[in-house]
Amino acid sequence: MKDLKILVVDDEEDLCEILQFNLEQEGFEVDTAHSSEQALKLELNKYDFFLLDIMMGEISGLELAKIIRRNPDLEEKPILFITAKGREIDKLKGFTAGADDYVAKPFSVKELIARIHVICKRVYSKSKHEVSFEYENLKLIPESKKVSINGIDAGLTKTEFEILQLLLSNKGRIYSRDEIMHKVWAGDTYVGNRTVDVNVRRIRKKIGEYHNLIKTKSGYGYYFESLK
Incomplete structure (x- = not known):
């Protein structure tokens, strides 16, 4: 889906730039933050999708996801984790924190974008009379x-x-x-x-x-x- 606003939160500035460029080429509107603390200063309600790194500063991506999920206006907004951790236990922690999907670094940007499209289609394209x-x-x-x-x-x-x-x-x-x-x-x-x-x-x-x-x-x- 196009015209959705995505927030990318990752302490790797180069990766944020790469993701922002590629996602904007797909028609998404994209903002970036380089820490959870910086992200929390933004108006989170305006975003439709959150792309979060797990390993960041004092407030991890897991904790940021939990904060997002506690907000009634954001509890259904999709969250996708990007992280260097790929163990099953780490994935389970991510899903428990409220993630919709999980991609381990290094990853293909094309695959990441494909996953975002699938999640957005599921969340934002439901027909009123659809059998869920x-x-x-x-x-x-x-x-x-x-x-x-x-x-x-x-x-x-x-x-x-x-x-x-x-x-x-x-x-x-x-x-x-x-x-x-x-x-x-x-x-x-x-x-x-x-x-x-x-x-x-x-x-x-x-x-x-x-x-x-x-x-x-x-x-x-x-x-x-x-x-x-």
């Missing part, structure tokens, strides 16, 4: 707030629907229990981690044969398995 998820006989329909299996309503409660919709919105992305509580219960202080677990168990039971697609990553949270 459909796999075999499992369907989630946002307009009617229903999940059906073989055309039969699975009977999810409002909370169960919102949790499943959250997991399906970014298949493969791990959501921590705290993140789920923040997004689904909107700051209700009486909700605990066990409440999330109980609702996930109920969802698994109600979606029958598809229950094993909701995965648990020990110590991190829940995700919906990416399907080929």
Whole structure:
């Protein structure tokens, strides 16, 4: 997608210049910051996409992502991490912090741009009447707030629907229990981690044969398995 405003945050000034030039050639509007501290001085609400390095100064890219995700106006804006760390544990930390995708340095600028286009298309090109998820006989329909299996309503409660919709919105992305509580219960202080677990168990039971697609990553949270 074109005409979206991207903020690139990386302490490598040369890399910021390269990314800004190439992204602008793709039709994006691009600003850069060379630290999280510098980025936080900007009006973040005006950006549609955040491209963040992880290893930076006093405030890391992970912490910056968490700050962005705590802002109700930014919690759905895409975040893509670019970093020299490529271990699985580092990727999991990135996804737990709220990342939509992760690219390890060194990377191909063309691949990075392709990933940005894919994420933007998914986030910003949803039709009003689009079925947000459909796999075999499992369907989630946002307009009617229903999940059906073989055309039969699975009977999810409002909370169960919102949790499943959250997991399906970014298949493969791990959501921590705290993140789920923040997004689904909107700051209700009486909700605990066990409440999330109980609702996930109920969802698994109600979606029958598809229950094993909701995965648990020990110590991190829940995700919906990416399907080929």
